[in-house]
Amino acid sequence: MLNEKIQAALNDQIQAEFFSAYLYLSMASWCEDNNFEGFGNWMRMQAQEEMFHAMKIYDYVNMTGGRVRLQAVDKPQTDWDDAVAAFEGALAHERHMTENINKLVGLCIEEKDFATHAMLQWFVSEQVEEEATVDAILGKLTLMGGAGPGLFMLDQELGSRPAPTPPAAE
Numbered sequence: 001m002l003n004e005k006i007q008a009a010l011n012d013q014i015q016a017e018f019f020s021a022y023l024y025l026s027m028a029s030w031c032e033d034n035n036f037e038g039f040g041n042w043m044r045m046q047a048q049e050e051m052f053h054a055m056k057i058y059d060y061v062n063m064t065g066g067r068v069r070l071q072a073v074d075k076p077q078t079d080w081d082d083a084v085a086a087f088e089g090a091l092a093h094e095r096h097m098t099e100n101i102n103k104l105v106g107l108c109i110e111e112k113d114f115a116t117h118a119m120l121q122w123f124v125s126e127q128v129e130e131e132a133t134v135d136a137i138l139g140k141l142t143l144m145g146g147a148g149p150g151l152f153m154l155d156q157e158l159g160s161r162p163a164p165t166p167p168a169a170e
Helices: 004-033 037-063 083-111 114-143 149-158
Strands: none
Touching: 004 037, 004 083, 037 083, 037 114, 037 149, 083 114, 114 149
């Protein structure tokens, strides 16, 4: 059974993951509206991945006898100056999400909730991957100055991102 502090923190994280999905959908919309269909595809796939993250925590809370209490999702930003700014926003957001996960892990240690701590290790590893991926894309965008033929090529590359596979149930 989850204690109240852990349950509340996990419910907050579910909300944060849903907001992430909403933010990435907003970024996808901006990309598509600006003829960056490949970037838009990448952002859509990222939104799906964030939904999977939310549901992984949702399922864990239910499996451990807790109660999911869904919260309102804030309106995300809807406009960016250019593709570089959009991916800078994505990287800043992923860093924020890493901080959230790290705080959750710290709370689990403080509360001696080793089962939740173990479940969260998947998210710790996932955040390392998420930050590295967005940082690499941003690095390419920065290298090309956010313009020119390289922008077209990167858009094409990101357009081939396949739909994510849901994380395995534990």
